[in-house]
Amino acid sequence: MITDEEQKRYARQILLSGEEGQERLKAASVLVAGAGGLGTVISLYLAAAGVGRLRIIDCDIVESSNLNRQILHWSRDVGRPKTASVKEKLAALNPLIRIEAEQSRITEENMGALAQGCNLIVDAMDNFPTRYLLNRTAVDRGIPFIHGAVRGFFGQTTTVIPGKGPCLRCLFPVSPPPEVFPIVGATCGVIGSIEAAEAIKLLTGQGEPLMGRIFIWDGLAGNADSIIVERNPACPDCGNLP
Amino acid sequence: MKVTFRTFATFREVTGAGEIEMILPPGEKIRGLLEELCNAHPGLRERLFDAAGQIKPHILILKNGRSVASLQPLDTVIDEGDVIAVFPPVAGG
Numbered sequence: 001m002i003t004d005e006e007q008k009r010y011a012r013q014i015l016l017s018g019e020e021g022q023e024r025l026k027a028a029s030v031l032v033a034g035a036g037g038l039g040t041v042i043s044l045y046l047a048a049a050g051v052g053r054l055r056i057i058d059c060d061i062v063e064s065s066n067l068n069r070q071i072l073h074w075s076r077d078v079g080r081p082k083t084a085s086v087k088e089k090l091a092a093l094n095p096l097i098r099i100e101a102e103q104s105r106i107t108e109e110n111m112g113a114l115a116q117g118c119n120l121i122v123d124a125m126d127n128f129p130t131r132y133l134l135n136r137t138a139v140d141r142g143i144p145f146i147h148g149a150v151r152g153f154f155g156q157t158t159t160v161i162p163g164k165g166p167c168l169r170c171l172f173p174v175s176p177p178p179e180v181f182p183i184v185g186a187t188c189g190v191i192g193s194i195e196a197a198e199a200i201k202l203l204t205g206q207g208e209p210l211m212g213r214i215f216i217w218d219g220l221a222g223n224a225d226s227i228i229v230e231r232n233p234a235c236p237d238c239g240n241l242p
Numbered sequence: 243m244k245v246t247f248r249t250f251a252t253f254r255e256v257t258g259a260g261e262i263e264m265i266l267p268p269g270e271k272i273r274g275l276l277e278e279l280c281n282a283h284p285g286l287r288e289r290l291f292d293a294a295g296q297i298k299p300h301i302l303i304l305k306n307g308r309s310v311a312s313l314q315p316l317d318t319v320i321d322e323g324d325v326i327a328v329f330p331p332v333a334g335g
């Protein structure tokens with residue numbers, strides 16, 4: 001049930017997807033893996049949209065070099081855990097939702113517990129090894145996984161619906177080499193916003209998910225593209241699904 | 243035969259354009275197309291290939307919008323009118 005307070009707060013969304021859509025958002029539990037450049041954008045929009053339970057995982061402390069892009073961390077937060085910083089801002093933005101911010105590193109061991117009870121996993125990581133772990137967890141549990149990554153003015157995103165479209169491992173069997181990546185905050189804004197929009201679409205059952213397609217953003221050229229991609233029948237992560 | 247080459251992100255910075263029209267001999271393979279591009283655009287070779295001359299494993303090669311899911315993508319034969327795309331995924335967050 002949507003309360004009067006929620007009616008008012010989400011009025012512009014209810015115009016789009018009705019009270020039923022808003023109820024679906026309220027009933028949802030979303031895991032946001034990371035509270036950095038992408039994670040602060042994603043969790044900000046999902047909290048504002050009224051996702052009922054947001055579980056945000058990050059192990060890091062806010063550093064001043066984060067502030068060019070990680071929009072929920074401010075100058076006064078340097079030295080604080082990122083999870084404490086995002087929890088405070090998101091709770092002030094939307095007191096009607098539940099925010100579980102957990103300061104931990106995502107590992108093979110704790111992944112299952114972190115994803116417990118979640119309907120959707122959103123990728124806000126900065127490395128492929130952890131992304132592969134998120135992908136496999138989503139595939140094993142049959143829940144959607146929204147991938148996003150950025151570098152400089154460039155980014156990519158795709159939505160994994162296990163068994164229906166390719167998974168992250170089908171698309172990117174091998175991790176790009178690790179690096180200290182250059183980045184402008186606006187790129188995180190573009191890709192994080194698309195990831196948040198994908199999440200809202202899936203949860204409210206609207207539109208066409210970015211399944212079987214990689215959306216490619218080239219901010220330098222001012223250009224967006226999408227390429228069609230298919231499942232790999234020999235994929236080690238999802239090849240066993242029908 | 244006429245072929246279109248497309249690329250993205252950092253590769254586009256080197257080639258100067260996202261889309262390049264090329265005339266190639268019939269039966270040309272992806273290897274030959276990339277060789278021609280590397281000769282024309284300094285800096286592309288080290289972005290595409292490792293020290294052993296193999297295509298870097300994380301780079302996606304697509305033929306007509308579909309991933310060339312082969313162990314030897316460079317040996318894939320190109321047909322008249324094909325669009326060959328090379329996409330270097332990014333990894334930051």
Ligand SMILES: [Zn+2]
Pocket residue numbers: 166167168169170171232235236237238239
């Ligand atoms: Zn797969």
